[in-house]
Amino acid sequence: AQTVTQSQPEMSVQEAETVTLSCTYDTSESDYYLFWYKQPPSRQMILVIRQEAYKQQNATENRFSVNFQKAAKSFSLKISDSQLGDAAMYFCAYRTDSGGGADGLTFGKGTHLIIQP
């Protein structure tokens, strides 16, 4: 079974600075998807960014980018120019595709990101 590990329960960063959240995963598959989700105090799960494993290029969405190291099974999220609205729980997730239409997400435990004004 796939596992997702987020080793940083909490991170703190000054507003306007850059922060990197770590994620490692374990899989024997060669083709898969990885995600970062944001969960603000409202509890809504919001997709931040997604990466397809067969793509060499790291995904980028505005101030959010990933460092995807397939061989190392590492998938870190970099947030540039941190803003107060970035404060939230961040979850790394792996898409499990068992075939026959069976799929779903395996989540890490999450990293609580605090933005210091």
Place this chain on the structure above:
Amino acid sequence: DSGVTQTPKHLITATGQRVTLRCSPRSGDLSVYWYQQSLDQGLQFLIQYYNGEERAKGNILERFSAQQFPDLHSELNLSSLELGDSALYFCASSGRQGRWSLYGYTFGSGTRLTVV
């Protein structure tokens, strides 16, 4: 509004009781997924339905069951409730292949269940 509707938003019930949580998927999505988020277990996948049929099962207790109806809405039934079942229950939906590539998974806002 994500397009996935979950009702009710909050539910308070007593131990031993049974509750039903409802989810309406995003228009056009055929798959519905249920997740449980608790402080000690984190986010756990419970079960997936695709076009009315069960497709995948995760860490779902035998006291819990789900179904997906012809109009594609889904219900999660939780029975013989225990204090430890208190959690946030999320529903997500997705399409297949091309549609999934475009939209991925869409989450509802969750149902907060408190068992007292």
